[in-house]
Amino acid sequence: MAEHFDAIVVGAGQAGPALAARLGAEGLRTAIVERKLMGGTCVNVGCIPTKTLVASARAVHTARRGVEYGFTAGEVRLDMKAVKARKDGVVKHSSDGVTNWVASMKNVNLIRGHARFTAPRTLDVAGRALHADKIFLNVGGRALVPDIPGIRDVPFLTNSTMLDLDHVPEHLVIIGGSYIGLEFAQVYRRFGAKVTVVEKSGTLLPREDPDVVAEIRAILEREGIVIRTGAECMELKKRGDRVVVGMNCRSGEPLAEGSHLLLAVGRLPNTHDLGLKEAGINADARGYITVDDQCRTSAEGVWCVGDANGKGAFTHTSWNDYEIVAANLFDGDPRRISDRIPCYALFIDPPLGRVGMNEAEAKKSGRRLLAGKMPMTRVGRAREAGEMQGFMKVLVDADSEELLGAAILGLNGDEVVHSILDVMYAKQPYTDLQRAVHIHPTVTELVPTLLGTLKPLAA
Numbered sequence: 001m002a003e004h005f006d007a008i009v010v011g012a013g014q015a016g017p018a019l020a021a022r023l024g025a026e027g028l029r030t031a032i033v034e035r036k037l038m039g040g041t042c043v044n045v046g047c048i049p050t051k052t053l054v055a056s057a058r059a060v061h062t063a064r065r066g067v068e069y070g071f072t073a074g075e076v077r078l079d080m081k082a083v084k085a086r087k088d089g090v091v092k093h094s095s096d097g098v099t100n101w102v103a104s105m106k107n108v109n110l111i112r113g114h115a116r117f118t119a120p121r122t123l124d125v126a127g128r129a130l131h132a133d134k135i136f137l138n139v140g141g142r143a144l145v146p147d148i149p150g151i152r153d154v155p156f157l158t159n160s161t162m163l164d165l166d167h168v169p170e171h172l173v174i175i176g177g178s179y180i181g182l183e184f185a186q187v188y189r190r191f192g193a194k195v196t197v198v199e200k201s202g203t204l205l206p207r208e209d210p211d212v213v214a215e216i217r218a219i220l221e222r223e224g225i226v227i228r229t230g231a232e233c234m235e236l237k238k239r240g241d242r243v244v245v246g247m248n249c250r251s252g253e254p255l256a257e258g259s260h261l262l263l264a265v266g267r268l269p270n271t272h273d274l275g276l277k278e279a280g281i282n283a284d285a286r287g288y289i290t291v292d293d294q295c296r297t298s299a300e301g302v303w304c305v306g307d308a309n310g311k312g313a314f315t316h317t318s319w320n321d322y323e324i325v326a327a328n329l330f331d332g333d334p335r336r337i338s339d340r341i342p343c344y345a346l347f348i349d350p351p352l353g354r355v356g357m358n359e360a361e362a363k364k365s366g367r368r369l370l371a372g373k374m375p376m377t378r379v380g381r382a383r384e385a386g387e388m389q390g391f392m393k394v395l396v397d398a399d400s401e402e403l404l405g406a407a408i409l410g411l412n413g414d415e416v417v418h419s420i421l422d423v424m425y426a427k428q429p430y431t432d433l434q435r436a437v438h439i440h441p442t443v444t445e446l447v448p449t450l451l452g453t454l455k456p457l458a459a
Helices: 015-025 040-045 047-064 080-104 179-191 210-222 315-330 359-364 380-385 413-426 430-434 446-451
Strands: 003-010 030-034 108-112 115-119 122-125 128-137 141-143 171-175 194-198 226-228 235-239 242-246 255-258 260-263 267-269 302-304 343-346 352-356 369-375 391-397 403-409
Touching: 003 015, 015 030, 015 080, 015 108, 015 128, 015 315, 030 128, 040 047, 040 080, 047 080, 047 179, 080 108, 171 179, 171 242, 171 255, 179 194, 179 210, 179 343, 194 255, 210 226, 210 391, 210 403, 242 260, 343 413, 352 413, 359 369, 359 403, 369 446, 391 413, 391 446, 403 413, 413 430, 413 446, 430 446
Parallel strands: 003 030, 003 128, 030 108, 128 302, 171 194, 171 260, 194 226
Antiparallel strands: 115 122, 122 128, 141 267, 235 242, 242 255, 343 352, 352 403, 369 391, 391 403
């Protein structure tokens, strides 16, 4: 006989605990099931640990640049064990916070173990049968290990196991020139490793505009990171205690050899061992669970939030999924996934903040477009800080004066971009933002100036 709950949340990542808390607060007897790490990807092997490493790497980099600011710090020596200990402490603080929060929730029971459907709305967790009227899947994702020839013959790291290192690799080779790979590349280069990034396609970051990609590549190459694109046919092998990546590239040497190999080529949803067929839940060919605009799956009484629904691979989209589900269930507010404006950041230094459409998407929409672009050298605050790499660019619908998208690559770009995003959500014309009086000296004060430079974008 299955134990009955009003609701079950599977997974204690970003959306799970908040959803469990709301369910419990509404008087539903709720179980939250977690097989491993409280807090999920973001807290344990994603945003929090990696951005803690980014902060350490930036401090090291700034210290080495001391002479530019009028001081000498002497030889900067990295203690990677101390860096890791700091990172582990920040992670533990966050993970403990989630654990304590769940423990304090009214009407919520934490159950440890792997959940798998055995029938519609029925789960097995370590031999314990659970049934609920409502089930919410928040199972997250994991690193993709590509089927590269030789992959079984060489040691490799993923974004998760990379965080276990307590030493700096002599030469880190990274397969994958996208967001995760580039963040690790700059961090470990600043820690003192040689770094080579190998990307299969002809460009880094294929969703970004070419000028954005070119500047990001230049920023990384200025720090000594070697970037190899167009590595169409890769193979891996060991050479002593080193790893060799063989490449059929459009240019450059046919090999990249290093002491450590990091795979950063994407992620997969954790749905392969969930028993979706038994539950009557549809998924696409990659394993992402099919959901409607309000996170409902094909199975009655089952929702999917977070990475596994394929509607956004970010902590902030996972949280928004929770908000959408709660609003529809309890608040009489028909919020939808399609109301979201895409936004994300690349947390290199300086960071890239992105909202809305890129140029290709805007052109495809058929709108008449206006565009503006200004270098960070125009920003007094950036010059004062000695951080003048990058630029700002923005796209506008010429007829409606609606902001369509922006890329802020530069000092505080991941924060500045929200001033544009907020106006986009408010559905106000760009002129409202252009006429706002911003504080001087700040980075954001260039945004109204940028909007004053709008010109027709060539087709």
